[in-house]
Amino acid sequence: MINQPKILVIDDEPLMRISVADALIAEGYEVKGVESGREGMDLICKNAYDVIMTDLKLPEVDGLEILKTALKCFPKSKVIMITAYGSVDTAVEAMKQGAYDYITKPFSMDELLIIVKRLIEFRELEYENIKLKNEIGEQYTFEGMVGNSVKMQEVLEKVKVVADTGSTVLITGESGTGKELIANAIHHNSSRKDNPFIKVSCAALPESLLEAELFGYEKGAFTGALKQKKGRFELAHSGTLFLDEIGEISPAIQVKLLRVLQERQFERLGGTETLNVDVRIICATQRDLKKEAKQGVFREDLYYRLNVVPIHIPPLRERKEDILLLASGFVKKFAAQNNKPIQCISEKAKELLFHYPFPGNVRELEHAMERAVILGNSKEIQPADLPDDMLNFYNKDLKTSIKISYAEPLSKAIEHFEKEFIIKAIDETKGNKTLAAVKLGISRKTLWEKCKNYGLDKAK
Ligand SMILES: Nc1ncnc2c1ncn2[C@@H]1O[C@H](COP(=O)(O)OP(=O)(O)OP(=O)(O)O)[C@@H](O)[C@H]1O
Ligand SMILES: [Mg+2]
Incomplete structure (x- = not known):
């Protein structure tokens, strides 16, 4: 069962929005009501709603655009269009594009509740299906990514849906959560997979070098530019460019990047020829770029250009179901690499891993398992094989909370x-x-x- 189904209601008529929301809340659903399509789109990108009810006609962003975003960001959401009498044709068009149902104004609350109840039942069936898969031991792996938790499965599903669209993707998540792995998976599941996948770590290079790396330079562009050099944008032509740690780029490079994103054109440093490139952009950051854009630290226009499809990878402590599955996978991998007979983890060590908050996320777990396999002397990983941080946390944690x-x-x-x-x-x-x-x-x-x-x- 879904704990409490989440519903988003988007309607600019306050009376309609409030009465629909109240009726749904009375049925025990968690409901959020917003008046503008833009606000709705923002929420859809960040939250997994089970049902989205949207007015077809809204100022600025209309119901069809909301539908498109919902299908892209969280394909399991069920979208219901609210239409005015006489606009049934558009509603039917919306259904062709993937909406689940439509309801014509004026409608009774009973009519609405029947539709919503049916959709929630359907969502629950899907949900049970995923759970069942886990229970019968079918591991959910994709491109080397392990994740049994519902949260991770949602991420992986989004990766599959977005992979072949060519949309710009912004991957967010704490250090070690698997951002680079996701970027790789997107490229390798797109039709660009046989073309270059070029990675640039924006934090690793000082501003002037980064600019030369990204855009290339002509001979004599600066002291030391002895011959022409192609930049990463050119090298990634017809493929994917992965801009890691994008939050670290300077304002000057932000401006240049914005232009490439808008026009797919640029010039090499010191050059006059305008180059056109066909590059899919994937970015990653640990920072909260939306907040930084609001504070004026990061260009807001660039943020919106990058955040076309946001993918957030939750920290490991928020998806504890994945810990032991990942840990076992790592043990097997490192045991094979190091020719060790270790194949499993003792119950005590499992308990310890399960309770540890993993500030370094999957990378920390991976290193801990590698070390444990190398140091371990028995057939099972023991608590003593784990790093001190984990042991200390466990002892301290048990005493205090x-x-x-x-x-x-x-x-x-x-x-x-x-x-x-x-x-x-x-x-x-x-x-x-x-x-x-x-x-x-x-x-x-x-x-x-x-x-x-x-x-x-x-x-x-
Ligand atoms: N779901 C997963 N399944 C298997 N391995 C994973 C998973 N997530 C992450 N890893 C492994 O954890 C390590 C860290 O992942 P990755 O480098 O992609 O993280 P990151 O988010 O880019 O980290 P940082 O922000 O520090 O650059 C890698 O060795 C990766 O293979
Ligand atoms: Mg990384």
Whole structure:
């Protein structure tokens, strides 16, 4: 079941918008109502709505454009067009383009609720299908990317849909979340796959060098320019250019880039000939460019040119279901590379990995597994094979907080709680088990047994 289906209502008539939203909220849906198409498009790009209801006729951005964005950004959204009496032809056209249904004004709330309920049931079926796939162990992998979580599956689906469109893509996410891997997957699933995939790390080069790298230069353009050199834009012709860490480029280069994006034209440094290129652009950044554009730190016009299709990769701590799957994959890979017999991870080490917040995301997990495979002496990865950061976090975390996670059954959660409770009591009594047992209201023998079960006797 979807926890609480999310619905977006876009209508510039306040009365209509509010009454539709109220009726849907009363049914238990999470509803957001907005009046402008632009605001709606913005939300659609950032959130996965189960159902989008939009008026067909809106000032500025109309319902058909909203439909297009919805299909591009989150293809699983079901779009319902609200049309005025007499514009049924356009509504039918919208359905041909991928809308799920339309409803003609004036309509009764009952009529509307029936349509929405049917769509939500359909969404739930799709959702169950994905879950079932996971349960029967069908791993969701794509181009070497592993991800069992619903969040990651949504990312991968978006990658598949957008790959062959040629649209500019902006990939965002914390360090080590897999931005470069996604950029690779997009290129290799596009019709440009046999043409060049050129990568430029914008943070690695100072401004003048970056400009020369991107656009190339003519002989004599500057001291040291001994012969003509093609830039990365030219080299990427008919293929894809991946501009990594795009948030780091200087204002001067932002202007130049904007021109290439708008006109697909540029000149080499020191040159007069205007060159035309056919390049698909993919960018990546860890920064919040939208915020920076609003603050005037990054050009707003460039931001909108780059953010045609946004793909956000959530940090690993927000998709904990992926941790163990990724970890096992890495163990197998590094064991094969290093000729080690290790094939799995002990239960204790799994627990530790599961609770760790992974500030360095997948890269941190990958390095930890590589190290563990190389250092490990037994057939299974043990906690002692993991980096100190992980061990320390686990010990500290257990003493100070109780982690609530629905990824484990109640019986396991109770065990965790009990363990934390005991550790806290032993800590507070500075290791005096008799006093700790009194505090906990259990006999010393029971405490001793529990400590043994939880492996706490070794810690003290
Ligand atoms: N879903 C995944 N499945 C398998 N491997 C992954 C996945 N995501 C990331 N990785 C691995 O994690 C490492 C980091 O990924 P990548 O370099 O793409 O991250 P990034 O977001 O570009 O990081 P940074 O912002 O630091 O440049 C790579 O070795 C990559 O292969
Ligand atoms: Mg990267």
